[in-house]
Amino acid sequence: MSTASTAPLLEARNLTTLPQLFGVDFTVAPGAVAALDGPSPEARTALLHALAGLRRPDEGAVLLDGVRLDRLTDHELSEVRRRDFGFVFGDGMLVPELNAQENCALPQMLAGTGRAEAMALALSVLRDFGLDGMRERFPGQLSTAQVQRLTVARAMAHRPKVIFADDPALTESAIGELVDTARAAGIAVVLATAEPSLTVQAQRPARSTVRAQRPRPVRNTRAGRSVRLSEGVLDLPVAA
Numbered sequence: 001m002s003t004a005s006t007a008p009l010l011e012a013r014n015l016t017t018l019p020q021l022f023g024v025d026f027t028v029a030p031g032a033v034a035a036l037d038g039p040s041p042e043a044r045t046a047l048l049h050a051l052a053g054l055r056r057p058d059e060g061a062v063l064l065d066g067v068r069l070d071r072l073t074d075h076e077l078s079e080v081r082r083r084d085f086g087f088v089f090g091d092g093m094l095v096p097e098l099n100a101q102e103n104c105a106l107p108q109m110l111a112g113t114g115r116a117e118a119m120a121l122a123l124s125v126l127r128d129f130g131l132d133g134m135r136e137r138f139p140g141q142l143s144t145a146q147v148q149r150l151t152v153a154r155a156m157a158h159r160p161k162v163i164f165a166d167d168p169a170l171t172e173s174a175i176g177e178l179v180d181t182a183r184a185a186g187i188a189v190v191l192a193t194a195e196p197s198l199t200v201q202a203q204r205p206a207r208s209t210v211r212a213q214r215p216r217p218v219r220n221t222r223a224g225r226s227v228r229l230s231e232g233v234l235d236l237p238v239a240a
Contacts, residue, residue, distance in 0.1 A: 007029060008027040008028070008063075009027075009029055009065065009162065010026075010027070010063070010161075011027045011063040012026040012027075012050065012060060013060055014061070016057060016060050017050050017055065020042050020046040021050075026051070028162075028188045029188065030186045030188055031182070031184075031186040031187065032183075032188055034190050035192075036190065036193070041167065044167070048164055048190060051164070052085055052087070052164045053072070056070055064162075082107070084160055084161045085161070086155035086156055086187075087155060087163070088151055088152060089166055092169065094150065094151065096138060096140060098138070100131060100134050100136070100137055100138075101126060101135035103139070103154055104153050104157045105157065107154060107155075107157055113158070121158075122135075125156060128153070129177075131150060131153060134150075148170050148171060148174040151168075152170070156178075156182065156185070160187060161188065162189070163178070163187055163188070163190070164192075165178070167193055168193070
């Protein structure tokens, strides 16, 4: 079983994405969990998208294993997302025309893995989540709980370095399974949510490996709040 390292895996330095974020510093280590909290979904999503290379910051830097993502070309960023990142979106985004095994194999095939190998790896992951008996079923034939577990399994199937969950439509139990499985595999989790019960997942063992330095006093005068961090939960300002 892997344990969380204290060495930074994903970092943001003085990150600014107008008009939502101003001067955010953030780090997360392998196997650790960071919750992006606060009342503004715009601010949470802006930070998650900047960390995931889905939008470029107006100022500051984003680094993965010391490599500046904000300096990569669009093609290079696309390769990083396919290879190193997993995603859990609010609506799940499973492909209804693909069965459970094919949905789970899809990120691996997009990352360049051959179909046969990807399908074999997908079956192994489905087995880990107790879904191997459902591998030929389509999303519409699965229960809500099974769909949620499949969504988590798909995000982990290609063994990414970081999993991003943007206001995921997952139960607390499913989030707990995501967190526990990711920690065991040394995968970092960045969770954007306004649900207080889910931020508790970032405060369980290994929270000391999640840290962000308070930036120099940079204030969003229109929103009336500064960015602050509290033990693995980054409290973001209200968007203007």
